[in-house]
Amino acid sequence: MQPQTLASATMLLYIEGLFNLVRGQALFVVGVIMFPAAWAIANNKRWGWRLGVGAAALSVLIRLAWYGLASPMNLAFALLFPVVLLALLLHPQSREHQKIWFE
Numbered sequence: 001m002q003p004q005t006l007a008s009a010t011m012l013l014y015i016e017g018l019f020n021l022v023r024g025q026a027l028f029v030v031g032v033i034m035f036p037a038a039w040a041i042a043n044n045k046r047w048g049w050r051l052g053v054g055a056a057a058l059s060v061l062i063r064l065a066w067y068g069l070a071s072p073m074n075l076a077f078a079l080l081f082p083v084v085l086l087a088l089l090l091h092p093q094s095r096e097h098q099k100i101w102f103e
Contacts, residue, residue, distance in 0.1 A: 003097050006041065009088035013038035013052055016081055020059065030059050046102040049089065056086040 002010075013034045020031025033055045040048020059082040067075040088094060 002041075002044075003093040005088050005091040006094040006097055009052065009085060009094060010038050010041045012081065012085045012088065013041070013055075016056075016059070016085055019081075026062050027059065030055050030062065033058075044102050046098055049094075049098045049102060053086070053089050056082055056089060060086060 017031040017034030017038065020027040020034065033051060037048045037052035037055055041052055060079060063075070063078045063082060067078055069075065
């Protein structure tokens, strides 16, 4: 049984990965990376957590590069899910769980 933060992050990885598949070439690659990360987290693999953190961070950086600071409202909406995903993965409960229980 995983903590709520990690379970929510796993579901959000699947959902965000699916949406990233249709958002352009750079996010397509990130979306493809999110699926094995979500599967591995669901199966208690430490490499999946690391891959998920990397994919979420990369998603944030790509969106920052695309939108810049010229349009703050568009940037805020574009960053909403990737930042929440990154926060869920890096939450202390998620980090502790993966340190103790993941292989």
